[in-house]
Each structure stands twice: as C-alpha cells, then as structure tokens.
Amino acid sequence: MKPKEYSAAREALGWTHAKVAETLGLGWRTPYRYASGDVQIPEPAARLLRLLVALRLTTNADRFRKLVEASAMKVEKNFLDKQTSAVPKHRARAR
Numbered sequence: 001m002k003p004k005e006y007s008a009a010r011e012a013l014g015w016t017h018a019k020v021a022e023t024l025g026l027g028w029r030t031p032y033r034y035a036s037g038d039v040q041i042p043e044p045a046a047r048l049l050r051l052l053v054a055l056r057l058t059t060n061a062d063r064f065r066k067l068v069e070a071s072a073m074k075v076e077k078n079f080l081d082k083q084t085s086a087v088p089k090h091r092a093r094a095r
Contacts, residue, residue, distance in 0.1 A: 001046035003037040009049045010035075013056055023068060024048065 001009075010020055010031070017031035024045055033039035041049075056064050 001034075001041040001043075001049065003035055006031075006034045006041055006046075006049070009053050012053045013049075020049075023052075 010017070013019075015023070017035070018028065020026070020031040020034075021028050026045075030039065034041050052068070055067070059067075
C-alpha cells in the first residue's frame with residue numbers, strides 16, 4: 001500500500017491518524033509515517049485497511065462503527081487475557 005492509497009483509505013473511513021493507530025493497535029506516530037512514506041505499510045495492515053474500507057462502503061455508518069468498536073473490545077480483552085496468563089503463578093518473594 002502506497003502512502004496515497006493509505007491516505008485515501010483513511011479519508012474513506014473518515015478516521016484521524018489517532019483512530020487508525022487505535023484501531024490497528026499501532027503507536028501514535030506510525031500512521032503519520034505511513035502517510036509520509038517514511039515507513040512501508042505492512043501487508044497485513046494494508047489488507048485490514050482495505051477490508052475496513054470495503055465494509056464501510058457496503059454498510060451504514062452506525063453499523064460500521066458498532067462492528068469496529070466490538071472488534072476493538074475483543075482484541076483488547078484477548079490482549080489483557082494473555083497478559084494475565086503470562087504472569088507466573090508463583091512469584092519470588094521480595095527481600
């Protein structure tokens with residue numbers, strides 16, 4: 001995905017760079033780097049953006065917003081579950 005295609009996708013979605021970062025789980029600077037061409041957009045992120053644009057163009061705005069929010073909550077929950085399960089069950093006592 002070239003910077004112009006990224007910018008067109010973001011515009012079609014009506015999203016700010018901050019919203020792209022939040023939805024794709026990126027650092028806050030990364031979408032700006034995509035737009036400027038400083039960083040190449042990884043193919044998985046490019047595919048996801050293309051799918052989001054297709055979904056946005058084929059469904060109403062309210063339904064689209066609800067789908068994206070529900071998906072984001074599931075991703076966050078899975079992340080938190082993994083973080084919790086990564087903590088050792090027995091911790092060394094502090095001295």
